[in-house]
Amino acid sequence: MNSLIRPTFWPEGLSRNLLGVAVLLVLWHIAASALTGSYMLAGPTAVINYLIAEHALIGRALAVTLQNAAWGFLAGNLAAIGLALLVTLLPALRLPIGAVALVVFCLPLVATGPVLRVLYGPGPGPQITLAALSVYYTTFLPLLVGLRAAPGSWFDLITLYGRGAWSTFIHIRIMASLPYLMAGLQIAAPAAFLGAMVGEFTGADRGMGVLALRAMRGLDVDATWTLALVAALVSMIAYGAIGLLAAWLGTSKPDILLATAPAKTSGNVASVLRSVTFVLATIVLILISWWVAMEAFALSRFFAKRPDDIWRYLMTAPDASANRAVLWAASQATLVQVIPGYLAGLGVGAALAMLLMLRPGLSGAVLPVAIALRSVPIVTTAPLIVLALGRGAAGTITIVAVMTFFPALVACMQGLRQAPGQVLDVMRLYATTPLARLWYAQLPAMLPGFFAAARLSVPAAILAVTVAEWLATGRGLGALMAMTASTSDYNLLWSAIVVVTAGASIGYALVGGVERLILSRLAPEQLKP
Amino acid sequence: MTRFDISRRHLMCMGLGSFGALTLGGRRVVAQQSSVALQLSWLHSVQFAGSYIADERGFWADRGLSVRLDAGGPNAPVEPPVVTGTALVGISAADYTAAAVQQGAPFRIIGVAMQNNPFAIASLPQNPVHTPTDLEGKRIGMPLANMPVLRTLATLNGVDLDQVEIVPTQYDAAPLVAGEVDCLLCWSTDLPIAMYVQGIESVTMLMADFGYTLHSQTYIATEESIANRRADLVALMSGEVLGWEEYRGDLEAATDLTLSRFPDAGLDRATQIEQARRQVPLMFSDLTDAQGFGWFTEDTVAQNIETLALLGMPVDAALWDRSILEEVHG
Numbered sequence: 001m002n003s004l005i006r007p008t009f010w011p012e013g014l015s016r017n018l019l020g021v022a023v024l025l026v027l028w029h030i031a032a033s034a035l036t037g038s039y040m041l042a043g044p045t046a047v048i049n050y051l052i053a054e055h056a057l058i059g060r061a062l063a064v065t066l067q068n069a070a071w072g073f074l075a076g077n078l079a080a081i082g083l084a085l086l087v088t089l090l091p092a093l094r095l096p097i098g099a100v101a102l103v104v105f106c107l108p109l110v111a112t113g114p115v116l117r118v119l120y121g122p123g124p125g126p127q128i129t130l131a132a133l134s135v136y137y138t139t140f141l142p143l144l145v146g147l148r149a150a151p152g153s154w155f156d157l158i159t160l161y162g163r164g165a166w167s168t169f170i171h172i173r174i175m176a177s178l179p180y181l182m183a184g185l186q187i188a189a190p191a192a193f194l195g196a197m198v199g200e201f202t203g204a205d206r207g208m209g210v211l212a213l214r215a216m217r218g219l220d221v222d223a224t225w226t227l228a229l230v231a232a233l234v235s236m237i238a239y240g241a242i243g244l245l246a247a248w249l250g251t252s253k254p255d256i257l258l259a260t261a262p263a264k265t266s267g268n269v270a271s272v273l274r275s276v277t278f279v280l281a282t283i284v285l286i287l288i289s290w291w292v293a294m295e296a297f298a299l300s301r302f303f304a305k306r307p308d309d310i311w312r313y314l315m316t317a318p319d320a321s322a323n324r325a326v327l328w329a330a331s332q333a334t335l336v337q338v339i340p341g342y343l344a345g346l347g348v349g350a351a352l353a354m355l356l357m358l359r360p361g362l363s364g365a366v367l368p369v370a371i372a373l374r375s376v377p378i379v380t381t382a383p384l385i386v387l388a389l390g391r392g393a394a395g396t397i398t399i400v401a402v403m404t405f406f407p408a409l410v411a412c413m414q415g416l417r418q419a420p421g422q423v424l425d426v427m428r429l430y431a432t433t434p435l436a437r438l439w440y441a442q443l444p445a446m447l448p449g450f451f452a453a454a455r456l457s458v459p460a461a462i463l464a465v466t467v468a469e470w471l472a473t474g475r476g477l478g479a480l481m482a483m484t485a486s487t488s489d490y491n492l493l494w495s496a497i498v499v500v501t502a503g504a505s506i507g508y509a510l511v512g513g514v515e516r517l518i519l520s521r522l523a524p525e526q527l528k529p
Numbered sequence: 530m531t532r533f534d535i536s537r538r539h540l541m542c543m544g545l546g547s548f549g550a551l552t553l554g555g556r557r558v559v560a561q562q563s564s565v566a567l568q569l570s571w572l573h574s575v576q577f578a579g580s581y582i583a584d585e586r587g588f589w590a591d592r593g594l595s596v597r598l599d600a601g602g603p604n605a606p607v608e609p610p611v612v613t614g615t616a617l618v619g620i621s622a623a624d625y626t627a628a629a630v631q632q633g634a635p636f637r638i639i640g641v642a643m644q645n646n647p648f649a650i651a652s653l654p655q656n657p658v659h660t661p662t663d664l665e666g667k668r669i670g671m672p673l674a675n676m677p678v679l680r681t682l683a684t685l686n687g688v689d690l691d692q693v694e695i696v697p698t699q700y701d702a703a704p705l706v707a708g709e710v711d712c713l714l715c716w717s718t719d720l721p722i723a724m725y726v727q728g729i730e731s732v733t734m735l736m737a738d739f740g741y742t743l744h745s746q747t748y749i750a751t752e753e754s755i756a757n758r759r760a761d762l763v764a765l766m767s768g769e770v771l772g773w774e775e776y777r778g779d780l781e782a783a784t785d786l787t788l789s790r791f792p793d794a795g796l797d798r799a800t801q802i803e804q805a806r807r808q809v810p811l812m813f814s815d816l817t818d819a820q821g822f823g824w825f826t827e828d829t830v831a832q833n834i835e836t837l838a839l840l841g842m843p844v845d846a847a848l849w850d851r852s853i854l855e856e857v858h859g
Contacts, residue, residue, distance in 0.1 A: 060793050061793060114605060117604075118610055122597065122600075201603050201604035202602055202604045204600060205794065206793035206794060211795040213572065213602070218727075219701075219720075219729075220723075220727075301633075302609065302629075302633060302634050383699060383703070387707060387709070470699075472698075472699050473699070474671075474698060474699055482674075483674040487625075487632075488629035
């Protein structure tokens with residue numbers, strides 16, 4: 001994600017934000033009263049009562065999960081920074097490392113959890129690792145952009161003074177990248193918490209995830225909502241604190257919007273061949289890493305399948321076609337829910353950003369709600385949303401949309417502000433309506449940010465749909481992967497991992513393709529390297 | 530197929546564990562202390578109270594064994610840690626074990642904690658399911674993964690499954706309470722208790738009463754362990770037997786021990802004591818009264834094999850190995 005988030009939301013308009021919170025509380029109370037007795041929603045008073053009664057228990061659980069999330073946050077972001085620096089110093093590594101990093105980020109949590117548990121044995125290892133895996137990519141990508149986000153004249157200046165690449169690195173690149181790093185760290189905070197909670201599902205003695213499971217199974221709606229809200233609140237505080245830290249460091253908001261410069265395709269045979277070769281080489285690299293990782297840890301073939309096992313299962317085994325049919329049916333069930341949800345999330349995000357551009361007064365009410373929705377851990381809310389909206393498509397599509405709209409909203413708001421002031425001034429002189437200004441000047445400026453969010457939201461949408469299928473609807477690839485716990489059909493699990501990961505990577509590439517196509521027509525200047 | 534992988538890390542863990550036992554475990558000094566792990570099938574709760582009693586009362590320590598109890602969870606399959614040797618014994622179920630064996634895992638069932646299968650159909654009194662034929666014309670909520678279970682119940686009782694509307698849900702009582710379904714496929718010892726504690730009356734039809742004979746909460750170990758680590762297995766199972774017998778004698782104490790041992794697990798006493806009560810008739814029977822906890826016979830094994838065949842998992846009696854229990858009770 002290139003320009004994610006305005007690093008602060010508190011200092012300006014605190015009172016408006018408070019108004020938003022008040023509106024939310026009232027709406028929540030009305031909804032809870034209307035749903036009394038349905039075991040779906042606990043109202044504000046029930047939550048406060050539960051919090052008072054069980055504050056010690058929740059405090060201890062929060063401490064455990066927060067600690068794991070913090071270690072994961074640290075490890076994941078350090079890895080992201082290390083990778084970004086490496087790639088900047090050795091640009092030849094940029095494409096292969098970027099590709100492998102994306103593929104690892106797309107691995108479904110449902111499936112990586114049990115493997116990590118076997119690797120680590122008991123303890124917080126899987127929780128920390130899943131938290132780290134949930135955050136590193138959303139820091140890596142903006143940082144990569146940030147390290148290049150400086151005007152060419154600055155680099156010239158360093159050269160004029162006779163200093164080398166190292167000085168450029170220290171004085172320009174690192175400084176230029178700080179706002180982007182901060183933006184990445186902000187969205188990493190809720191993701192780390194969610195990762196740590198999902199990690200607890202792989203077998204833990206204590207923590208917020210353990211309590212959430214117990215509450216869901218025990219039909220304890222008050223506890224479920226209290227836990228979800230406490231988790232959301234903590235994520236929001238982390239989000240706000242990083243924003244304040246960014247402000248204190250004096251980093252300006254990231255203000256240069258670059259669509260991670262999608263590779264230019266000139267369309268000639270040589271460049272197509274190069275792209276194909278690169279894709280094939282990446283696939284081979286990933287297959288080798290997969291195999292080496294399994295062998296290095298001497299993981300049993302009973303559950304840790306190798307690429308050749310999956311090839312046999314899907315291609316050469318006697319019942320290979322039946323196996324493919326099972327996967328294909330589940331993939332279809334997942335696709336028909338993830339695609340509308342993803343598009344709805346992006347659409348809602350962009351539409352809200354435009355609404356806030358036309359009616360800035362609403363932002364105090366909309367932004368806190370948006371941040372809260374993004375921060376509520378999906379593992380606790382997915383079953384409740386599905387219960388409220390039904391087991392048809394609506395529930396799952398809503399969950400996916402909730403997980404994807406926030407990056408789009410933030411990036412689009414950022415993008416809308418990038419419209420050149422002179423253009424807007426000229427339009428104002430000619431008395432154009434705000435709507436016309438939005439359509440002709442601000443919308444094209446918004447597109448790069450929109451697409452950056454669209455690309456990063458592909459893995460997020462897939463995470464959302466598989467979690468919803470696993471915990472709530474019991475259909476599709478998410479349910480198929482979870483089912484392995486009872487059937488020990490690890491060939492099917494690993495095949496599903498391959499399908500999900502490949503699907504996410506292809507989706508990511510497709511969005512990049514659409515982005516190039518549209519930007520080349522509407523905002524060609526954004527495609528310049 | 531790798532039969533038994535023992536990793537370097539695992540060896541180190543065992544080493545550290547023994548070191549810890551030497552430095553800390555001064556309470557009972559035993560000649561050779563051996564450290565093993567028991568992989569539980571779910572989060573800590575009274576479901577495993579017999580094991581906690583065995584640990585607290587020193588039933589394992591007396592036999593030179595220190596047992597680490599590893600929590601399970603919704604994303605924590607039991608079979609992989611047992612295959613890799615991270616855990617010496619796992620708490621599985623006959624159908625899970627049979628499936629794993631079909632996939633090449635070298636498991637044997639060495640003991641049976643739940644003689645009667647806990648699967649049940651839960652419904653509300655105004656629209657109850659008392660017998661399997663009551664299912665016809667109703668909407669049942671269940672994870673699709675449990676389809677073979679429902680199909681087997683239908684086959685055993687001549688229920689026309691086309692007359693039953695299956696609603697894929699996850700494992701949660703809320704869809705029943707919200708009126709989204711008429712009944713649920715669940716364990717008699719969890720979702721019905723959740724409703725009971727919330728003050729919602731429900732009707733529970735135990736599937737074991739209608740021909741669904743399948744061992745649950747089974748102790749599994751690898752063939753390798755049975756051949757080479759018999760002493761540890763016998764010590765572990767002896768502790769389990771003593772722990773569960775003590776559990777049966779005082780459910781209140783077992784519940785209190787569970788609550789005090791896991792203060793952070795979010796357990797509440799009302800739920801736990803009810804679960805403790807309801808699992809007694811599943812775990813103890815005339816057979817265990819005569820032969821001891823965990824026992825199985827050729828007859829019960831044969832009934833299990835029939836049910837497993839209906840579930841689509843053909844196995845033979847060699848899946849069960851009673852030699853460890855025979856040493857325990859012998």
